[in-house]
Amino acid sequence: MASRRVQRLQRHLRENAQERQEVAKKALGYLRVSTEEQAATGHGLEAQERAVRAFAESQGYELVGVITDAGVSGSTKPEERPGFAQVLQLAQERAFSVLLVWKFDRLARHLTYAVTTANALREQYGVVLRSVTEPIDTATPIGEMVFAVLAGMAAQERKSITERTLAGKREKAAKGGFAGGPAPLGYQRDKEGGLVVNPEEAALVRRIYAMHEQGLTNRQIADTLNAEGIPGKRGGRWYPATIRYMLDNPKYQGQVEYLFKWGGEAHIEQAGQHEAILPKAG
Numbered sequence: 001m002a003s004r005r006v007q008r009l010q011r012h013l014r015e016n017a018q019e020r021q022e023v024a025k026k027a028l029g030y031l032r033v034s035t036e037e038q039a040a041t042g043h044g045l046e047a048q049e050r051a052v053r054a055f056a057e058s059q060g061y062e063l064v065g066v067i068t069d070a071g072v073s074g075s076t077k078p079e080e081r082p083g084f085a086q087v088l089q090l091a092q093e094r095a096f097s098v099l100l101v102w103k104f105d106r107l108a109r110h111l112t113y114a115v116t117t118a119n120a121l122r123e124q125y126g127v128v129l130r131s132v133t134e135p136i137d138t139a140t141p142i143g144e145m146v147f148a149v150l151a152g153m154a155a156q157e158r159k160s161i162t163e164r165t166l167a168g169k170r171e172k173a174a175k176g177g178f179a180g181g182p183a184p185l186g187y188q189r190d191k192e193g194g195l196v197v198n199p200e201e202a203a204l205v206r207r208i209y210a211m212h213e214q215g216l217t218n219r220q221i222a223d224t225l226n227a228e229g230i231p232g233k234r235g236g237r238w239y240p241a242t243i244r245y246m247l248d249n250p251k252y253q254g255q256v257e258y259l260f261k262w263g264g265e266a267h268i269e270q271a272g273q274h275e276a277i278l279p280k281a282g
Contacts, residue, residue: 027056027098027130029066030087032106034073045070048102055132056100064096078108078117091125104131166260173258176270184251185233186277195251195274202277204230205252208243209278218243252278 029052031045045068056063069083078084090096099121101107107129108114121127173179178195186205187195211221218240225238232238250257250269254276257269 025061025098026064026096027059027061027100028064028087028090028096029053029056029100030068030084030106031066031102032069032072032074032081032083034071048106051102051132052100055130061098061100063100065090074105074108077113091121091127094125097127099127099129101129101131103133104129170258170260170268173256173260173268174270176256176273178251178256178272178274179258182233184249185246186252187274195272197275197277201233205246205277208246209252212243212247218247252276253280255280 029049031048031052033045033048049066049068052066053063067083067086069081072081072083079088087099091099104114107117118129121129169179178189178193180193183189183195186198186202188198190196208221208225211224212218216224221243222238222240230238232242246252251272251274254272254274255269256272258267260268
């Protein structure tokens with residue numbers, strides 16, 4: 001007859017096996033979408049949730065819940081997202097054994113983040129990752145390998161998209177176009193992404209320039225605007241650094257200037273396609 005210690009170990013093993021069996025068919029859905037993706041593709045949270053619920057039902061899973069990260073970039077580490085932090089908490093509590101995602105890139109767009117997170121879920125909590133649109137089961141060695149390959153391909157595609165985007169911005173700047181970013185005070189974006197003068201804001205820009213020409217310091221200019229309750233471009237207070245940046249910005253003189261570091265450092269200073277607000281520096 002086994003000793004009491006062995007009997008306790010055997011009972012513990014049976015209880016663990018029963019617990020694993022009970023949780024084996026429990027799944028949790030994880031959804032993520034960035035604002036840009038939803039606007040561009042229409043694959044929003046509602047569409048992803050419908051797909052996850054339909055897949056769970058077809059596979060006989062008990063869906064214990066659906067957790068979302070809305071407006072969160074896939075380049076953010078999973079553990080740094082509020083929604084995915086809940087996923088990890090439930091995994092630690094052994095509340096589910098299968099994590100369902102619409103596509104693997106919902107977990108992470110960076111290859112390292114995607115693979116290491118999937119491995120951590122499996123090794124630490126016994127949770128396997130399944131995509132409801134990609135027929136790969138990461139619970140198997142082959143599925144794990146294919147997942148890593150797909151993650152690598154996705155990472156390469158994103159790199160190519162980034163390179164094309166940056167090349168386009170560089171070419172646009174070389175022709176005097178506005179190569180992205182928020183429009184500075186005095187301007188607004190047109191439908192083509194260029195700059196057009198905002199008359200009300202332009203008047204303020206000219207006033208700031210006139211105050212500078214009168215000999216006021218950046219601090220005095222900022223203090224004056226704050227005392228008058230005039231809000232900045234985004235509604236905030238004025239600071240000397242804000243004034244200095246404006247006075248040094250060549251866009252107000254009808255120029256564009258960019259320093260590109262991708263593909264070799266390149267400094268581009270060109271006559272802009274937009275209207276100047278201030279006279280050119282002498």
